[in-house]
Amino acid sequence: MVAKTNILFILNPKSGKTSPLNIPDLLNRYLDAQQFTYDLVHTAYAGHATELAQQGARAGYPIIGAIGGDGTVNEVARGLLDTETVLAILPKGSGNGLARHLGIPMNIRHAISIINEKHFSAIDTCTINEHPFFCTAGIGFDAYISSIFANNTKRGLQTYVRLVLQEFSKFRPQEAVLELNEQQLKTTVFVVAFANASQYGNNAHIAPKADIRDGLLDVCLIRDLDFRKAINLSLGMLTKRIAAGSSAEYFTTTAIDVTSEQNFKFHADGEYVGEASHFYVNIKPLSLRVIHPKGK
Template identity: 60%
Template sequence: MSKLPRIRFIINPVSGTRSKVDVAARVKLNLDHSKHDHDIVYTDYAGHATELAAAAAADGFAIVVAVGGDGTVNEVARGLLHTNTALGILPKGSGNGLARHLQLPLKLDNAIKALNTGQISEIDSGTINDVPFFTTSGIGFDAYISSVFAGNKKRGLKTYVELVLKEVRAYKHLPVKVTINSTELETDCFVMAFANAAQYGNNAYIAPLADIRDGLLDVCLVRQLDFVKAINLSYCMLTRQLANVQSAEYFKTTGVHVQTEQPMMFHADGEYKGKATEFEVKLNPLSLKVVIPS
């Protein structure tokens, strides 16, 4: 029996914008088989990737590679939290938030080749109401957009921005009570984003100063948003700048507690997760091993 480190590739066959690519053939061609043994498995239902990843970690695989978009990456990473098995990513989605933050190659062949020479690092993760996230989570407008975006056949940044500009006028801010850094704050909330990484995906930077290894969440609070502020915030997201103080406020913290009178939508890594009136957001330092370019 071979004693080479093992890699498991978990493929979401319906993920993202390039689902017709023969990933198995590209892995066979580009992976260095003198360094790794590998197998390839496919997901059949929501949550299946987490099960497959956890099973691989328990079986001693060195790396489990998520092949898909941000949702697939989130599922695989959830199965690897607090284990010795590292997450690899072959980006195949429309946003690819974690892959972009880690500066992984976005072209499939190059991403596979990067596994041959990559090194293992550790990153933070977060939870919102016990749901893990690795790039961002949030309540309010961005969660609403996530719910709408999920049902849209068109993907990509252009579609996302168009949705934001279309829906921003109709969405109303809500009052919330926030506890952050031991300070209680009663405020309006149009959107509150909790960023472990700097961007949502598509190089849209909601928290340009976020560091995925610093043990802190970067919180972006938008109290109220009109059309002019939406343009400013969108421009800053695309140019990796902090929005002006009239548009957004930023905090660094290890955790946030939010209470709302009316149920608010929330998301984790861009995936809509439902509604709640209370949110507990926590940061888990260096809780996930990842493969990054050497």
């Protein structure tokens, strides 16, 4: 008799709209009991998912599942870097950037069926000032919005869009120096997005050509925006045609330094991290194993 694979699921009970009480029922009904058994633990505070993932990897769980949004996925993935343990994602947030990039269904029942297929591969991971990220990180306006969003009691796409519209006219670009590929670029910065995957989440593609397995960062520089350009840029993100417009410039690199006389706010996978005047962003090829649909 073949031994079953035991999965540790880490659930953020504050993510999404689905009651945590529904998760065990969904797992019991749709996770293949011929292949798997599982344990389910809940997070209690920021950073707890990383601790639980590290403990699970040390305990020998071959698969650890993140049940939550981008922040939960980031925390669990951080705990699995450079281990043999495979990450599974059951998306339960508002953006779900990594899940969407990998083609994982937003419906949890269907996402469980992907785990049943047990297909996985390695993907690249990145750090910004030694803080790991897996989809995107950034400085400038997107990080500024993330800092406000983090303290907002209402979550979700509607709140995010409202904040963007509310704060757009207040934000002022800052001067910075970008060093990459043995070149130095002094510029104003509205946004610099560092993309491992193609999108922020919600199918907003900031770097449509990003390949999560090519060993390269896609860097998107937006120097300045007026309202008209911002509308066109937003439409370009939603239609994957942002690179065809004139507002965004793209570079590929394995590492980038950004320095400024003033602090920039910065985010990693949409979660506000803090402020700094110097950023070092780099990529670590194929350093995380992830379950995903075949062909993705």
